[in-house]
Amino acid sequence: MPVKAHHLGPGTLKIGETGTAQEWGAQITNAKIAFSLNEEDPTPVLSGEELDGDDTLTSELSGTVLQSYDVAGLVYWSKENALAKLPFDFVPNSADSEFGARGVVKIVPLDLGGDVKKRNTSDFTLKCIGDVEYYTLP
Numbered sequence: 001m002p003v004k005a006h007h008l009g010p011g012t013l014k015i016g017e018t019g020t021a022q023e024w025g026a027q028i029t030n031a032k033i034a035f036s037l038n039e040e041d042p043t044p045v046l047s048g049e050e051l052d053g054d055d056t057l058t059s060e061l062s063g064t065v066l067q068s069y070d071v072a073g074l075v076y077w078s079k080e081n082a083l084a085k086l087p088f089d090f091v092p093n094s095a096d097s098e099f100g101a102r103g104v105v106k107i108v109p110l111d112l113g114g115d116v117k118k119r120n121t122s123d124f125t126l127k128c129i130g131d132v133e134y135y136t137l138p
Helices: 074-080
Strands: 012-015 028-039 055-066 085-091 099-106 121-127 133-136
Touching: 055 099, 074 121, 099 121
Parallel strands: none
Antiparallel strands: 012 085, 028 055, 055 121, 085 099, 099 133
């Protein structure tokens, strides 16, 4: 396979139900989906054998957004939707991506504020609920 590497962006990150989804792309400076593997220890049995432990795959959507202090902005929206479980759709690069990712995340409010006279950012980590699906783009 030849070497390939794409840039992140321009792309999209939408969070919310169809028709009311919030587009985060214009405020995102960093975004990723990260997976973690939780491996249970095996269970020893009397015969000397072991029963394999269960493997669980978890994921989270994380990144950094530019803060804005208006009621239509993400900081306000994230607080108003705190703890809601909402669908997301992430396309890393609209021109070069052959696939996107979608799933459901639990909303956690973004940080508010930071350094004076600076453009502040908020790092976010949103736990994915259930499986993240990769799907091919048209």
